[in-house]
Amino acid sequence: MSIIYERVALIGLGLIASSMAHAMRRAGVVGEISGYARSAETRDVAREIGLCDRVCDSAAEAVAGADLVVLCVPVGAMGAVAAEIAPALKPGATVSDVGSVKRAVIDAVAPHLPEGVHFVPAHPLAGTEHSGPRSGFAELFDNRWCLIVPQEGSDRAAVTRLESYWQALGALTDEMEADHHDLVLAVTSHAPHLIAYTMVGVADDLRRVTDSEVIKYSAAGFRDFTRIAASDPTMWRDVFLNNKDATLEILGRFTEELFALQRAIRIGDGDHLHAYFTRTRAIRRGIIEAGQDTDAPDFGRARKA
Ligand SMILES: NC(=O)C1=CN([C@@H]2O[C@H](COP(=O)(O)OP(=O)(O)OC[C@H]3O[C@@H](n4cnc5c(N)ncnc54)[C@H](O)[C@@H]3O)[C@@H](O)[C@H]2O)C=CC1
Numbered sequence: 001m002s003i004i005y006e007r008v009a010l011i012g013l014g015l016i017a018s019s020m021a022h023a024m025r026r027a028g029v030v031g032e033i034s035g036y037a038r039s040a041e042t043r044d045v046a047r048e049i050g051l052c053d054r055v056c057d058s059a060a061e062a063v064a065g066a067d068l069v070v071l072c073v074p075v076g077a078m079g080a081v082a083a084e085i086a087p088a089l090k091p092g093a094t095v096s097d098v099g100s101v102k103r104a105v106i107d108a109v110a111p112h113l114p115e116g117v118h119f120v121p122a123h124p125l126a127g128t129e130h131s132g133p134r135s136g137f138a139e140l141f142d143n144r145w146c147l148i149v150p151q152e153g154s155d156r157a158a159v160t161r162l163e164s165y166w167q168a169l170g171a172l173t174d175e176m177e178a179d180h181h182d183l184v185l186a187v188t189s190h191a192p193h194l195i196a197y198t199m200v201g202v203a204d205d206l207r208r209v210t211d212s213e214v215i216k217y218s219a220a221g222f223r224d225f226t227r228i229a230a231s232d233p234t235m236w237r238d239v240f241l242n243n244k245d246a247t248l249e250i251l252g253r254f255t256e257e258l259f260a261l262q263r264a265i266r267i268g269d270g271d272h273l274h275a276y277f278t279r280t281r282a283i284r285r286g287i288i289e290a291g292q293d294t295d296a297p298d299f300g301r302a303r304k305a
């Protein structure tokens, strides 16, 4: 494949940045990768494993001369990082991010960016419960969506170039408006994470009573909850504090439905339970029949065909 960006700078060298570095190398679409992380320990690890061509000791040094700068820090840190790099950005460069929340990140980052720099926010819908520079792998984005959030007046060439870049990293791309993104993600990712955190907390309290049986005999559903609840606490604290309205809206609806199911169980309303579970089962089957299950073995091939 030919070069899409001559020089790319990654700010924050955790799971997402390290996966991007591996995927960029695999695709061969970038000339040089520079990187910066706030902690000296993370920078040392990045140097030791050869994650980037250059690991710099300041964010300004990492972004100088870069054609694409990707902010890969927790969403609560995006604004401060944008302020730090702004004076060093090359005119005509694209600044993007990978934050799990879009409206708050746009509001925090955009005011710092100088005229002549293109801001194209993005969010790869791919991750794991692991974090740090050693946790990345080149295949993370394969067949996963990366949502691109163009801004009013965004330069179309800058947007399509970023889309080609994510496609070269293995992702499928789509464009979405920021507030809509935050509501969709509150339903599909943020509220489910909070539910997993809560369920694991409840089980942990219970464990004191049942003496480890909860963990020992966990069935698959609960194991998935424990995996999700092992995700990075800083990252998820920032997600909830920065997607407050949408998350509270979804949690409000969730508790209403939970109470209705709770009542059906208490009063023995089997019809209510059966009808509810029939509806939710149809949703899963619909996803599979529509060919929208990105985990299906032939998903990528079917789409590209
Ligand atoms: N982990 C996941 O599954 C996914 C995460 N995201 C988003 O990607 C971003 C990065 O997440 P991960 O790579 O998972 O996190 P991570 O915890 O693995 O890495 C974060 C990196 O940012 C650095 N950092 C933190 N504050 C900083 C600051 N003020 N200045 C400079 N560096 C700083 C940390 O030292 C670390 O190197 C977050 O905004 C998150 O919402 C998006 C998709 C999936």
Ligand SMILES: O=C(O)C(=O)Cc1ccc(O)cc1
Pocket (backbone or CB within 6 Å): 099, 100, 124, 125, 126, 127, 128, 129, 189, 228
């Ligand atoms: O590990 C999982 O199950 C995830 O849900 C990964 C993930 C976490 C945060 C995102 O913004 C996008 C994807």
